Amino acid sequence: MNRRRAGRILTAVLIAALAVPLMYGMVQLPAPGHADAPAHTNVSAGYIERGAELGGSENLVTGVLLNFRALDTFGEVLVIFTAWLAVAAVAGTASNAERDPVPPSPVVDYVIRLLGPFIAIFALFVIVNGHVLPGGGFQGGVLLGAMLILLSLVMDAETVARAVSARSWIWLRATGVLVFAMVAVMGLPLAGYLFGLPDEPGLRQVLTVALELGIGIGGGAVLAGLFFAIAGADRS
Amino acid sequence: MIEWSHWLPILAMLPLVGGALTPLLFRHRPAAACFWAVSVASVTSVVAIALLLRLVDSGGFSYAVGGWLPQYGIELRMDEVGAFAVPASLLVLLSLVFSRHYVARAVDASRVSFYYALVLINLGGLNGFLVTGDLFNLFVFMEIFSVSAYALVATAREPIASLAALKYLLLGAASSLLVLFSVGVVFAMTGTLNLEDAAAALALSSPMPAGLALAGLATGFAVKAALFPVHFWLPDAHAAAPAPVSAVLSALVVKAGIVGVLRTLELFGGAESLLQPLLHLVVWLGALGALGGALMALVQRDIKLMLAYSTVANIGYIFIGLGLATASAVSGAMVHAVNHAVIKSALFLAAGAMIHRTGLRNIDDLRGLGRRMPVTAFGMAFTLIALSGAPPMAGFTGKWQIALGALQAGHPSLVAVLVIAGIVVLAFGIRVINALYFRPPARVAVASATEAPASMWLPVLMLTIASLALGLAGTPMLEFVGPAAQSIYGTLP
Amino acid sequence: MTGSVTAKYREMRVNATDLFDLVLLALLLTCAIGIARLKDLAACAILFSAYSFILCLVWAHRGAPDVAMTEAAVGAGITTVLFLVVISRVGRREK
Amino acid sequence: MKIAATALSHVDYLVAVALFLTGAWILLTSGNLVKKVIGLNIMETSVFAFIVTTGMIDGGAPPLVAPGDPGPFASPLPHALVLTGIVVAVSVTSLALVLILRVRAEFGSVELDEIALSLAAGDTAEQSERHGSADD
Numbered sequence: 018m019n020r021r022r023a024g025r026i027l028t029a030v031l032i033a034a035l036a037v038p039l040m041y042g043m044v045q046l047p048a049p050g051h052a053d054a055p056a057h058t059n060v061s062a063g064y065i066e067r068g069a070e071l072g073g074s075e076n077l078v079t080g081v082l083l084n085f086r087a088l089d090t091f092g093e094v095l096v097i098f099t100a101w102l103a104v105a106a107v108a109g110t111a112s113n114a115e116r117d118p119v120p121p122s123p124v125v126d127y128v129i130r131l132l133g134p135f136i137a138i139f140a141l142f143v144i145v146n147g148h149v150l151p152g153g154g155f156q157g158g159v160l161l162g163a164m165l166i167l168l169s170l171v172m173d174a175e176t177v178a179r180a181v182s183a184r185s186w187i188w189l190r191a192t193g194v195l196v197f198a199m200v201a202v203m204g205l206p207l208a209g210y211l212f213g214l215p216d217e218p219g220l221r222q223v224l225t226v227a228l229e230l231g232i233g234i235g236g237g238a239v240l241a242g243l244f245f246a247i248a249g250a251d252r253s
Numbered sequence: 254m255i256e257w258s259h260w261l262p263i264l265a266m267l268p269l270v271g272g273a274l275t276p277l278l279f280r281h282r283p284a285a286a287c288f289w290a291v292s293v294a295s296v297t298s299v300v301a302i303a304l305l306l307r308l309v310d311s312g313g314f315s316y317a318v319g320g321w322l323p324q325y326g327i328e329l330r331m332d333e334v335g336a337f338a339v340p341a342s343l344l345v346l347l348s349l350v351f352s353r354h355y356v357a358r359a360v361d362a363s364r365v366s367f368y369y370a371l372v373l374i375n376l377g378g379l380n381g382f383l384v385t386g387d388l389f390n391l392f393v394f395m396e397i398f399s400v401s402a403y404a405l406v407a408t409a410r411e412p413i414a415s416l417a418a419l420k421y422l423l424l425g426a427a428s429s430l431l432v433l434f435s436v437g438v439v440f441a442m443t444g445t446l447n448l449e450d451a452a453a454a455l456a457l458s459s460p461m462p463a464g465l466a467l468a469g470l471a472t473g474f475a476v477k478a479a480l481f482p483v484h485f486w487l488p489d490a491h492a493a494a495p496a497p498v499s500a501v502l503s504a505l506v507v508k509a510g511i512v513g514v515l516r517t518l519e520l521f522g523g524a525e526s527l528l529q530p531l532l533h534l535v536v537w538l539g540a541l542g543a544l545g546g547a548l549m550a551l552v553q554r555d556i557k558l559m560l561a562y563s564t565v566a567n568i569g570y571i572f573i574g575l576g577l578a579t580a581s582a583v584s585g586a587m588v589h590a591v592n593h594a595v596i597k598s599a600l601f602l603a604a605g606a607m608i609h610r611t612g613l614r615n616i617d618d619l620r621g622l623g624r625r626m627p628v629t630a631f632g633m634a635f636t637l638i639a640l641s642g643a644p645p646m647a648g649f650t651g652k653w654q655i656a657l658g659a660l661q662a663g664h665p666s667l668v669a670v671l672v673i674a675g676i677v678v679l680a681f682g683i684r685v686i687n688a689l690y691f692r693p694p695a696r697v698a699v700a701s702a703t704e705a706p707a708s709m710w711l712p713v714l715m716l717t718i719a720s721l722a723l724g725l726a727g728t729p730m731l732e733f734v735g736p737a738a739q740s741i742y743g744t745l746p
Numbered sequence: 747m748t749g750s751v752t753a754k755y756r757e758m759r760v761n762a763t764d765l766f767d768l769v770l771l772a773l774l775l776t777c778a779i780g781i782a783r784l785k786d787l788a789a790c791a792i793l794f795s796a797y798s799f800i801l802c803l804v805w806a807h808r809g810a811p812d813v814a815m816t817e818a819a820v821g822a823g824i825t826t827v828l829f830l831v832v833i834s835r836v837g838r839r840e841k
Numbered sequence: 842m843k844i845a846a847t848a849l850s851h852v853d854y855l856v857a858v859a860l861f862l863t864g865a866w867i868l869l870t871s872g873n874l875v876k877k878v879i880g881l882n883i884m885e886t887s888v889f890a891f892i893v894t895t896g897m898i899d900g901g902a903p904p905l906v907a908p909g910d911p912g913p914f915a916s917p918l919p920h921a922l923v924l925t926g927i928v929v930a931v932s933v934t935s936l937a938l939v940l941i942l943r944v945r946a947e948f949g950s951v952e953l954d955e956i957a958l959s960l961a962a963g964d965t966a967e968q969s970e971r972h973g974s975a976d977d
Contacts (some may be wrong), residue, residue, distance in 0.1 A: 021872070021954075028869045032862050039862075042465035043854040046441045050899040052913055055454070058900055059444025060324050061916035068917070069906040077904035077917035078812045078924070084922060087320045088262065088327045092381070092393035095269055096400055099374050100932030101405030102276065106367035106378035107415070108939045110875050143815075151811035151903065155928060159819040166827055187277055194273040200267065209854040211262045236928075240824055243935040247942065248831050389922055396929045400936060407940055415943040416956065422940065423877060426933050427868065430884055433926060434861070437892040440919065769857040778863040778883055787875055794879055801886055808853075808897045809904075809915035813889070813923050820931050821886060832938045833875060836951045840873040 059183055073214065073221045074148035082153065083228050087212040091201065093155075101190055101239045105244045126171045136164040136212035144233040145226055152191075154229035158236025171247070178245045182214040190242055193235025200224050200231075258309050258316040260300050261302045261329045264338060265381030267297050268345075271537070276366040283365035287353045290369040294346040294347030294376065301342040301380070304331055304436040309733070315386060326446045328386040333737030334515055335384040340591050341505050344598050345376040347712035348497040351602050351746065354706050355609050359495045360408050368408050368495075375401040382509055388436045388446045391516065395477070395509070399425050402506050406494040417489035421604030424486045428476035432513070437463055439520070448520055456523025470517040471531055476502070476511025480535075480572050481542030488549075491561035496605020499557060503564045503601060504594035511571055511590055518575070518741050528578075536576035538743050540670045542569030547677035551684075552644065556616050559681060560597065563640065566594045566674055573667060582658020583738035588730045589651025592723050596636045596647055599716035603633035606705035606713060611698040616685055621694030625702040630689045632713040637682035639720045642675045647720040650727030704725045770804050788838040791829040798822035853894040860887035864973040874944065878937045885930040889923045896920060 047054035064077055064085070074078030074184045140160035147153025149243040181189065204213035207220070214221045271293030279286035307314070308331050315330035317323060349372060380400030385391050392705060403425060407418035442462055443454035455463050466554050472483075479487040487507070521528055546566030553559040567589070574586025606629045607622060608614050623630040639646035642653075651669060659667035679693045694700040704710060723730070777797035781790045798821030806814035848855060860883060867880025896919030902910070904917035941951055948956045 024847040025870050028866065032866055032869075035865075036858065036862055038468075039465065039858045040855060042438075042462045044851045045459060045461045046851070046854060046895075048847075049853055049894045049897050050850075052898055052901075054441070054895075056441050056895045056919070057444070057913075057916055059920055060446070061896070063325055063445060064913065064917055065904065065906060065914050075794055075905055075907055076427050076812070077906055077914070078915055081917050081921040082924065084319065085321055085326050086389075088329075089390055089393050089921070089925055091266075091269075092390070092397055093928045094930050095273065095374065096396050097378075097391070098273055098395060099371070099400050100936055101938050102367050102374070102941045103400060103407075105276075106364045107407045107418075107850045107936070117529060149905070151815055151905070153812070155924065156812070156815050156819065159816065159824065163823050166824065173468055184280075187280065191273050191277055194270065198270045198972060201262075201266070204319065206257065208320055210317065211259060211266075212319040214319070216407035218397065237934050240931075243931075244824070244828065244831070246937055247828055247935060249387075315871065389925075393925060393929075396933075400929075400932060403936060403940075407943070412947040413960075415947060416960075419874065419937065419940040419944060422933065422937050423868065423881065426881055426937075427865075427884065429929075430881075430888055434888045436918075436922075437888065440892070440922075441895040446918075560846060706972050768852065773853060773860055775856060775863070777890075778860050781879060781883065782863055782867050787873065790876060790879055790887050794882065797883070798886065804890065805893050808893060809901050810896070810920045810923075811903050813920050813927070814892055815926055817886075817889075818925050819861060820927050821882075825882065825931055825934055828935055829875070829879065832941060834964060835844055835942060836945050840871065840876055841952050841954070 022120065050065025057073060073225060076148055076150060079147045079153045084214050085226055092199055093198050094235060097236060097239050098190060098194050104243055107233045108246045129167045129171045133164055133168055136160055144171050144229050147229050148225055154232030155236050158233035159240060162240030174245050174248045186238060189238040190235060193232045196227060196231025200228055256415045258314050260304055261316040261331060262318060264300050264304060264384060265377050268293055268373045269377030272370045272377060275370035275373065279366050283362055286366040286369045290349050290373055292340060293373055294349050298342040298346050301338045305336050305339045308336060312638055324445050324450050328447055329384045329389050330386040331384060333734050334512055334707050338380045338383045338513065341379050341526040342376060344504050344594060345372065345501055347716060348500050350708055351712045352497045353708045355495065355497055355605055358609060359410060371401045371405050379505055379509055383512060386448050388439060388448060388451060392433055392436055396429060398506060398509060399429060402502060405498040406490045409493055409495050411493055414493040417493040421486045421490040424476055426471040431469045431473035435466040438466040452520045452522060455521060460527060461526055467521050467527055473648030474510045474513030474517060477513060478507050479565055479568055481538050481545055481569060484542060487565060488558055491564065492555060492557040492576040495607060496601055500598035500601035504598040507564060507568060507595060508590050514575060514742060522741065532576045532578050535572050535688055539569045539576055540667060543674045544670055547674040551563055551681045554615050554617065560600050560604060564597060570652060570655060574658060576601055577658045577662045579661050580738050583741065584731050584734045585651045585654025585658060587734040587738060590649055592647035595716055595723055596640050596720050599632055599636040599713055599720060603629050606709040610705055611697055613696060616688050619698050619699065620688040620692035622699050622702060623690035625699060626704050628710040629705055629713055632717040634686045634689060635717050636720050637685055641679035641682050642672045646724040649724055654731065767807060770800055771798045772778040774798050783838045785839055787833045789838055791826055791833055854891060857887045857891035872953045874941045878934060882934060889926055892919045892923050
């Protein structure tokens with residue numbers, strides 16, 4: 018107990034010692050919100066000036082994610098797929114999930130079952146409108162995942178997990194990676210560079226929505242998979 | 254005719270997508286998964302070698318992903334640091350070959366395809382990390398290889414593996430955050446994420462927030478590289494992981510931390526006044542790590558723990574070289590990073606083959622194994638001597654250059670540190686060799702052991718030969734990294 | 747339809763730090779310190795959810811609706827659910 | 842007075858630092874593994890908060906750019922970075938939680954003190970066994 022106390026005091030000293038230079042350094046950064054800070058005048062200015070036209074998305078965040086910095090987003094899709102691979106490799110697979118012994122109240126049960134389809138439609142709306150509205154593939158995917166998790170709370174994880182065969186689940190989870198890789202390779206003939214999107218607006222639109230859908234479905238399936246694996250992990 | 258530079262993103266994408274496909278295609282067929290993984294790694298190695306030849310031929314080149322101007326999109330580039338992708342791909346390839354029989358025993362059959370997928374994704378993350386010229390992209394690829402590395406440690410069946418992996422994860426995630434925080438600071442200061450652009454802007458900027466970013470990046474990458482005193486996650490994680498994973502982690506994943514430090518030095522090359530104090534600190538931490546790691550290795554009884562501590566020592570050498578900041582020391586450090594990768598993966602694979610055949614991992618228990626497993630034991634003995642830095646072999650070149658650099662920089666005491674650490678390494682090497690060859694078997698498992706299958710001893714043998722060949726090729730290697738070592742430090746002597 | 751929604755988002759202009767922001771930031775700190783002090787893990791997880799939700803308000807108010815949306819779903823939603831599932835299995839008291 | 846003005850203009854950054862340090866405190870001092878992961882998450886979100894703030898602009902609209910809108914707009918780049926960061930964070934968190942469940946299954950606890958005790962007990966058992974058998 019004494020040792021723990023000494024450790025806490027030592028940590029407190031360490032953190033206090035860190036706090037001073039951190040705070041001192043941070044207040045010397047350009048103040049947030051000022052239009053003449055480098056964060057706004059350099060690359061960002063270019064994005065805002067011509068990003069919508071060149072990137073093909075009025076929502077510049079989507080343009081940056083899917084077009085300008087597509088490789089980062091590919092990495093992001095891969096990280097979350099890797100997380101599922103990792104969880105599955107460590108914990109066992111979804112089929113080991115066992116039902117939660119405490120049934121939820123009938124009201125919760127009813128409300129969630131009622132909400133399910135609406136959440137799914139909203140998720141789809143968020144996914145396909147990502148280029149004009151806030152939102153996009155991953156946000157919609159999270160909503161899809163959240164819907165599956167909610168459903169598995171009232172229906173029991175195994176029923177939801179088994180709604181689709183184990184084999185299809187894996188393919189669904191990899192959708193993001195596979196679609197992204199395909200669009201990236203198509204960039205070579207269409208735009209001259211890997212990860213490039215074509216200049217022709219119609220085709221670019223189609224590929225953007227394909228990317229969003231891939232990321233959304235893949236992300237949602239992965240998040241649900243993470244939940245299934247964790248919910249049943251210690252009994253595998 | 255496709256432009257050469259298009260292969261640069263493919264270097265990373267190929268193992269990443271190949272890895273993602275592994276559980277999709279071969280979930281219930283471990284042997285096919287292995288074959289697939291080996292094929293993907295082979296093709297990646299060919300791509301890496303072709304890019305290296307291109308680099309030697311025509312100097313560095315870059316690729317604008319998506320065709321955007323570098324600062325708006327992401328720039329990938331091939332330079333002398335990126336050339337580390339060649340040993341990375343080849344070492345992962347050999348580890349995958351080795352895994353074939355090892356994993357069948359060490360990992361549940363239903364999870365074998367996940368194992369191969371994670372190894373390939375790890376390689377993809379490493380390759381991307383090596384060739385990217387963008388700060389945030391560096392972070393993304395770092396997370397790819399980190400997350401897969403945490404999981405790979407936990408694929409081992411030993412109970413301690415999950416705890417070691419969790420410790421690795423908590424520390425690794427905190428260090429990644431420091432890197433991300435610094436990326437944010439650099440963005441707030443310069444408004445760009447491109448390494449070259451940001452470096453140019455940082456050279457002109459005010460010292461304090463830049464110092465914050467430098468400290469964050471240096472600490473973050475030092476944790477990933479297991480520099481003393483933030484090395485404590487390494488021994489458990491590397492010892493608990495399955496042997497081929499230990500080889501990849503010790504040879505490559507900690508080296509990615511070194512590469513991160515190299516990129517940091519590049520980023521702050523123009524801000525000499527900030528770099529100097531940090532470099533001094535790094536030299537002495539490296540010296541402490543070299544001595545401490547070697548001594549800790551000497552007292553270990555578990556052979557994999559011994560090798561893991563020796564990695565801490567070698568990371569110490571490399572940091573001494575980087576911190577000295579003279580041309581010969583830095584090129585020595587870069588060459589030693591490659592040589593140590595080859596030697597240490599040979600050692601971990603040999604140790605893995607012994608554990609696979611006998612189920613024993615204690616050095617005293619392994620005695621007398623030299624006769625029973627001649628090729629593996631020879632590989633281990635030979636590379637242990639190479640590790641100590643004996644002249645014609647691979648460990649020598651880098652350490653010699655670092656020692657020369659220490660003398661040039663006026664630190665003769667560092668040479669003493671290097672020599673003492675080398676003697677300690679030789680001492681534990683002799684201890685193992687003595688046990689393997691000059692002691693009678695004490696365990697039934699040793700007396701009845703036979704040589705490991707060819708998929709195990711062949712990689713060990715190839716790495717053993719490589720550890721001699723790289724030693725003989727010391728001068729060309731130094732010449733190759735020379736320009737990079739010069740340019741990394743910008744204005745420094 | 748999307749046009750009118752977009753217009754609504756455009757009206758969400760950021761002002762220089764005002765009282766609303768300061769209150770939110772203070773709440774954030776309170777939540778974080780509460781998590782540090784509480785010994786009940788389930789309470790910590792719920793508090794983390796609240797923390798994420800406040801953060802999401804801050805970001806919505808800072809001109810980042812995309813990030814706010816993601817944080818609301820991931821931080822306040824999925825991460826919290828994962829925490830609660832794990833806590834229900836490992837016990838909710840911290841020693 | 843000047844200090845107060847600077848602190849107010851940088852209040853977001855200062856709060857981010859304070860949150861980062863609080864998270865670090867939880868990560869370092871808590872003996873409970875789940876609590877450590879919560880601390881890690883607080884650290885992560887604090888860094889995200891900092892990065893989002895770098896893109897903020899006074900009087901600016903969200904980066905939804907339609908022709909004819911004069912701006913100013915918040916910078917989209919930090920938002921994109923943070924979106925990626927959030928995904929990475931949830932990935933790492935879920936892996937950590939699964940590892941915690943496995944640690945719990947193997948050591949019967951998620952408290953570091955208790956795990957250390959059971960590890961020490963296991964070690965001495967192993968050593969005495971080794972002592973008996975390897976004594977040739």
